[in-house]
Amino acid sequence: MDRSEGPPDPAEVLERHALRDWVWSALEDLSPALQLVTMLRYFTDVTSYEDMAALCAVPVGTVRSRLHQARTRLVGALLASADRVHDDAAVRNGLHRRLAEETLAAAHRGRLASALSEWWSPQADVTWPTGKRTGVDCLPTAFDRDLSDGVRHELVNVVAGRKVVIWEAALRNPPDDPFHCPPGVVWVHFLDQGRVGELRLFHPRRR
Known part of the structure; x- marks a missing residue:
């Protein structure tokens, strides 16, 4: 520089x-x-x-x-x-993108709970778009409900730091119910020693 x-x-x-x-x-x-x-x-x-x-x-x-x-x-x-030796940010981002893809793929097979157990704290908190707070055990149930309603999550972007990881996903609604869910969801993960300790879910405003 x-x-x-x-x-x-x-x-x-x-x-x-x-x-x-x-x-x-x-x-x-x-x-x-x-x-x-x-x-x-x-x-x-x-x-x-x-x-x-x-x-x-x-x-x-x-x-x-x-x-x-x-x-x-x-x-x-x-x-x-600028002059220090640093972690490889692109490698870290790539690893987290693959993890996001694998997690969502498992979720679409009805195996989200198993996928989360590998890198989430059992005591993790989830804050929903409504502001409601629950434990992580409620997340697979909600995802399965979306699946049964014909909604699919399509990963769009991943941004990964050592303490905060953000996923952006598009929500694909069924043709017969195009407004079932908002068009997208953001997952904000807060990491503690490499495991998720808190998740915030958010629906950006329609543009």
């Missing part, structure tokens, strides 16, 4: 170097709350302040404040991390 022209603009760096290892090293230095809004804003389609606020269950002003804090902290972190 050329340091002769002053500090880098975090937004520009994130957009131009999304999977560069040193960018992800800087992101990992942020708290989970700051990392989440940054990942949503720059690496997913959940980019409106209103959607981010709804997913994070905070006011829009808090989202704006967190993004400002994240950008400010990233200036120093990007400069400090």
Whole structure:
């Protein structure tokens, strides 16, 4: 990185170097709350302040404040991390994409509970789009209900950090009930020692 022209603009760096290892090293230095809004804003389609606020269950002003804090902290972190040896962000993202594909494939075969047991904490919490909180045991039941109604989940995007992993999926409704489910769902996983300790599910607004 050329340091002769002053500090880098975090937004520009994130957009131009999304999977560069040193960018992800800087992101990992942020708290989970700051990392989440940054990942949503720059690496997913959940980019409106209103959607981010709804997913994070905070006011829009808090989202704006967190993004400002994240950008400010990233200036120093990007400069400090550019010359380090880093984890391979592209490899990590690829591994999590395969895991997402395998998990959804198992779910479509009615075996989601078995798939989740391999990388989820048994005490994991799930926050549903309605705001309701349950244990992870309710997730396979809800997925099976979608399947019986003819709904399929199609993976669109995966963004993976060491602490936060985001899946974006399209929901394909049956032809005879095209508005059964919203068009998409976002899965936000919070990891604790490599296992999912919390999941937030969110339906972005129709565009």
